[in-house]
Amino acid sequence: MATTGSRVPGTTGATGTAPRGIDPRGPRFAAGITAVVLAVAVLTGSAWVLAFQVLVFAVAAALGPARSPYGWLYRTLVRPRLGPPAELEDPAPPRFAQAVGFVVAGAGLVAELAGVDGGVEVGGTLAFIAAFLNAAFGLCLGCELYLLLARLRGPRTAH
Amino acid sequence: MESLLLRAALLAGAVVVCVLVAAVLRRRAGRVRAVTDGGVLSPADVDQPLGTAATLVQFSTRTCTPCRTVRRLLDEQAAASPGVAHVEIDAERRLDLARRFHVLRTPTVLVLDAGGRVTARFSGVPTPDQVRDAVLTGARGR
Numbered sequence: 664m665a666t667t668g669s670r671v672p673g674t675t676g677a678t679g680t681a682p683r684g685i686d687p688r689g690p691r692f693a694a695g696i697t698a699v700v701l702a703v704a705v706l707t708g709s710a711w712v713l714a715f716q717v718l719v720f721a722v723a724a725a726l727g728p729a730r731s732p733y734g735w736l737y738r739t740l741v742r743p744r745l746g747p748p749a750e751l752e753d754p755a756p757p758r759f760a761q762a763v764g765f766v767v768a769g770a771g772l773v774a775e776l777a778g779v780d781g782g783v784e785v786g787g788t789l790a791f792i793a794a795f796l797n798a799a800f801g802l803c804l805g806c807e808l809y810l811l812l813a814r815l816r817g818p819r820t821a822h
Numbered sequence: 823m824e825s826l827l828l829r830a831a832l833l834a835g836a837v838v839v840c841v842l843v844a845a846v847l848r849r850r851a852g853r854v855r856a857v858t859d860g861g862v863l864s865p866a867d868v869d870q871p872l873g874t875a876a877t878l879v880q881f882s883t884r885t886c887t888p889c890r891t892v893r894r895l896l897d898e899q900a901a902a903s904p905g906v907a908h909v910e911i912d913a914e915r916r917l918d919l920a921r922r923f924h925v926l927r928t929p930t931v932l933v934l935d936a937g938g939r940v941t942a943r944f945s946g947v948p949t950p951d952q953v954r955d956a957v958l959t960g961a962r963g964r
Contacts, residue, residue, distance in 0.1 A: 707829075755884050795840045808927075810928050814921060817914075
């Protein structure tokens with residue numbers, strides 16, 4: 664009795680059988696650029712550089728990774744030089760990761776603008792860790808923490 | 823923060839943290855841990871019948887890319903093993919189950935024996951061999 668593909672009501676269904684999909688190498692490429700931009704922000708301590716990346720996070724979270732600035736760069740500059748992707752990926756996880764990046768880097772920027780010394784450095788470094796983990800190791804930190812956050816936030820009772 | 827050296831050190835520290843985190847997660851990925859006293863999951867909990875030999879209960883979330891890989895692996899394993907069922911649960915919608923079985927990250931898979939007792943569990947993406955071992959642990963019902 665192999666109940667394969669069993670999608671229980673009240674369980675999965677939203678987790679990625681969507682027909683639309685994106686090239687998974689796109690978000691990975693975007694994470695690489697993000698890590699470089701954030702590293703520059705931290706090294707220079709420049710609120711402007713961090714603000715630029717916060718804006719990119721905002722666009723990517725709002726429009727999805729495919730229509731983000733770095734996603735566009737990937738499509739026009741990198742993708743034509745590569746073969747087609749082996750498989751497509753649900754855009755929801757990388758989109759969530761962009762939202763996490765926005766919150767973390769945005770908090771650092773707001774702190775800096777509010778006069779907290781080191782806001783750019785600390786916020787930039789935390790966001791850099793997430794971007795670097797994704798670019799170098801394919802790990803999605805935001806995704807790892809997602810359930811933990813849902814558990815802290817969610818109702819205590821069943822359903 | 824004034825010093826460039828200090829900033830460079832901060833960034834270097836971040837890279838070291840990344841390498842350590844990645845190494846730990848890689849090592850732990852798919853490693854099957856036997857569980858004693860892990861509780862019981864009933865067909866009513868998941869709204870569907872359990873496998874007659876073993877059940878692989880996968881906790882997933884929408885934002886989790888490796889969950890798809892694990893789903894494919896477990897579906898294949900269940901299709902190839904008589905009496906083995908694969909059940910997938912959206913952990914975000916079933917926080918009650920996530921809390922009851924102390925699921926902190928996705929994908930996490932509970933391996934149930936025929937009676938629905940949790941006999942083993944693993945997180946992250948396993949190798950096909952690790953999946954086979956996990957099913958055997960469940961079917962043995964230890």
